Amino acid sequence: MALLKDIIGVVLLFVVALVARLLSVVRLIFPAGKKSVSGEIVLITGAGSGLGRGMALSFARLGATIVAWDINKEANEATVQMIRQEGGKAFGFVCDCSKREDIYRAAQEVKDSVGHVTILVNNAGIVSGRKFLDCPDDLIQKTMDINTNAHFWTTKAFLPHMVEQNHGHLVSIASAAGFAGTAGLADYCTSKFGAVGFADSMRHELRVQKLTGVHVTCVCPAFINTGMFTGAKVKEVETLEPDYVVQQIVDAVRRNQFWLVMPWKIAAASAIQGLVPLVVADAAADFIKQHQSMDNWVGRQGDKKDN
Numbered sequence: 001m002a003l004l005k006d007i008i009g010v011v012l013l014f015v016v017a018l019v020a021r022l023l024s025v026v027r028l029i030f031p032a033g034k035k036s037v038s039g040e041i042v043l044i045t046g047a048g049s050g051l052g053r054g055m056a057l058s059f060a061r062l063g064a065t066i067v068a069w070d071i072n073k074e075a076n077e078a079t080v081q082m083i084r085q086e087g088g089k090a091f092g093f094v095c096d097c098s099k100r101e102d103i104y105r106a107a108q109e110v111k112d113s114v115g116h117v118t119i120l121v122n123n124a125g126i127v128s129g130r131k132f133l134d135c136p137d138d139l140i141q142k143t144m145d146i147n148t149n150a151h152f153w154t155t156k157a158f159l160p161h162m163v164e165q166n167h168g169h170l171v172s173i174a175s176a177a178g179f180a181g182t183a184g185l186a187d188y189c190t191s192k193f194g195a196v197g198f199a200d201s202m203r204h205e206l207r208v209q210k211l212t213g214v215h216v217t218c219v220c221p222a223f224i225n226t227g228m229f230t231g232a233k234v235k236e237v238e239t240l241e242p243d244y245v246v247q248q249i250v251d252a253v254r255r256n257q258f259w260l261v262m263p264w265k266i267a268a269a270s271a272i273q274g275l276v277p278l279v280v281a282d283a284a285a286d287f288i289k290q291h292q293s294m295d296n297w298v299g300r301q302g303d304k305k306d307n
């Protein structure tokens with residue numbers, strides 16, 4: 001009897017999953033309308049480079065006020081100037097996102113001088129690029145502090161006002177490494193699993209509190225041509241262009257979409273990951289040389305140290 005109930009349960013689950021999948025295909029053809037971000041205050045961590053700079057420019061072009069945070073003062077200021085030269089509104093703050101106290105300090109400065117943040121983009125990230133046993137403890141700690149823990153502190157600083165107003169958006173720039181462990185990326189993958197877990201948990205916390213005006217978007221891209229992963233490559237999976245990724249992120253935020261996994265091959269793999277036996281998943285990963293993907297990684301000049 002119990003077995004029969006289990007079988008019926010599994011069949012029902014498959015039917016529901018199939019219907020949901022069909023509906024999401026319909027959504028692809030007829031996507032949800034995009035909300036306006038004009039007048040929103042968008043804080044982006046790691047705004048001095050790559051995706052952070054791209055998102056800052058894109059949101060500013062849509063009429064948002066940008067609060068740019070980065071540890072790199074010059075690069076952050078360059079982003080702010082680019083936005084201002086285009087007639088947009090932007091304010092720069094130096095912040096070391098690996099330090100909780102510095103995040104709280106900068107957050108207070110933002111509240112005092114710019115206002116309440118309504119879209120929070122946790123984007124700052126680093127990669128150590130070492131095999132686990134070759135990676136110094138402090139670098140592992142720093143990776144966790146920037147890629148995961150910073151999301152806690154920025155959210156603690158800015159979510160209360162969003163909750164009060166039932167208006168806001170949390171954006172987590174995680175990674176495809178946030179649901180697939182990879183050799184040579186143990187600390188990075190762990191930090192991104194953390195970012196994904198936090199984003200998903202916040203989505204639930206907001207949902208059960210019926211805070212329908214506060215949204216969450218979790219971004220999980222494969223390798224992107226920003227410099228962070230120069231030399232890294234997965235066979236059969238294209239390396240994405242930053243402009244394309246930025247456009248997809250901004251659109252996903254404007255559509256209040258939770259998952260943004262790209263390219264589509266990664267999205268498909270993540271969807272079936274839990275359904276196939278481990279031996280099949282491992283064979284697929286070996287075929288695309290996933291676990292050799294960091295063998296030729298150089299990152300930016302100087303990132304790769306002799307291991």
Ligand SMILES: NC(=O)c1ccc[n+]([C@@H]2O[C@H](COP(=O)([O-])OP(=O)(O)OC[C@H]3O[C@@H](n4cnc5c(N)ncnc54)[C@H](O)[C@@H]3O)[C@@H](O)[C@H]2O)c1
Pocket residue numbers: 045046047048049050051052069070071072075095096097098123124125126146173174175176220221222223224225226227228229
């Ligand atoms: N590039 C990729 O292939 C890729 C793929 C998937 C996910 N991601 C994620 O996307 C995000 C952006 O990556 P990117 O490719 O634009 O990288 P990037 O290196 O171009 O930009 C990262 C920015 O974060 C800043 N930063 C680093 N440490 C900081 C700190 N302690 N405090 C504040 N700022 C700090 C850097 O100065 C830099 O401006 C990261 O979270 C990264 O993990 C990147």
